[in-house]
Amino acid sequence: MSTTRAGAASVGTRRPRDRKAQILGVAADQFGNVGYNNASIAAIAAAVGITPGALYRHFRNKEAMLIELTFEGSDRFVETLSDDSLDFAATMTRLVALAVSRRGIGILWQREARNLPRVERMELRRRLRYCHLRVSTVIAAHRETLDPDSCQLLAHAVLTVLLSPSYHRAQVPDDRFTAALHGIVSRIADTRLESDESAGSLPSGAGLSPQHTRRSRRELLLVEAAGLFAEHGFHAVTMDDIGQAAGMTGPSIYNHFAKKDEILLAALNRGADLLDAGLNSALTQAHSASDALHLALLSYIDVMTNHPALITIVVNETASLADPLRHRLRSRQREYVDEWVHLLGTMHPDVDGEELRAIALAAITTVNILVNSPEVSERPHLVAELSIIGDRIMDISPPTSA
Missing domain, CATH: 1.10.10.60 (Homeodomain-like)
Known part of the structure; x- marks a missing residue:
């Protein structure tokens, strides 16, 4: 029995x-x-x-799942890019198909790789460098007169766009998403980069970068904490780490913040405030939807290049907040992107809103990742180049000078 x-x-x-x-x-x-x-x-x-x-x-354990997810995805990208018989169009078609079928891979490579063991983390970096080299080579064959430096930058932008789907939840059918991403990476590969820094300049008075910064003890804690959170992740940083970076003893920190979560919340709100101020400035100075979107992009680049730690934690560490604060911050972030989507919709009324959201976030994600990329961040004309690439992603033309 x-x-x-x-x-x-x-x-x-x-x-x-x-x-x-x-x-x-x-x-x-x-x-x-x-x-x-x-x-x-x-x-x-x-x-x-x-x-x-x-x-x-x-x-x-959980780490074993992260390792398998990370390398299963990278195996597919490396395999595709190892096929020398593929031309530019065929390579992009296969890469876009991978990006659509594995929409979550980008955030694992960009944000969660810090949780991998050192050996696996170094191997992932090696694979990503290989992918970049191969995409750069494919672009060089596609545009024979383009200089190697420009090919490398455009390759970074193409790969970033392919990783962008993991940073949003836009509900776009696979066929439309595939077509949209293919159009974006093709436009990027055909982009003409300009070396004139004025191509990415905000109008006079539109910048958000202060000439002097506040250095109160609370402000110092906030700045140092944001830098540590951006570099190491919220969970890896302790209150003692923050105090040491700010030159303060442990007990004195608690005169300003009761716990680490409060510092994160203050930093996230500061980043969101900067983005909102930049967007408001863009909207008040624009004369058309295209003009407004271009200025919104420039304001985002301005904030990101001058406050990279704050915006990096807006992107990467909002998930570290407990609900309902996490939900509230994400709603605020969504409302910010909604303005970009509205402007895109004005120019493309026949395109679904979710698809427009994916396009807007492809541009935003590209700025986020490239500004933090060691291979890109020190370029002398980065702001101008990012504005050109962002415009191409969204298929808009910058306003012409009178």
């Missing part, structure tokens, strides 16, 4: 063949939505419909 029960139980609880893939899919969603450090084995298992013990039959 007990044998019969055991047999019945065995049949009733038989694992589906794709259980491992289900777990990885849920883990990717959790890592993207709430961050690797906030995702738990229990939550992943519950979303799959199994117990934590059953999950451990497939993965020994």
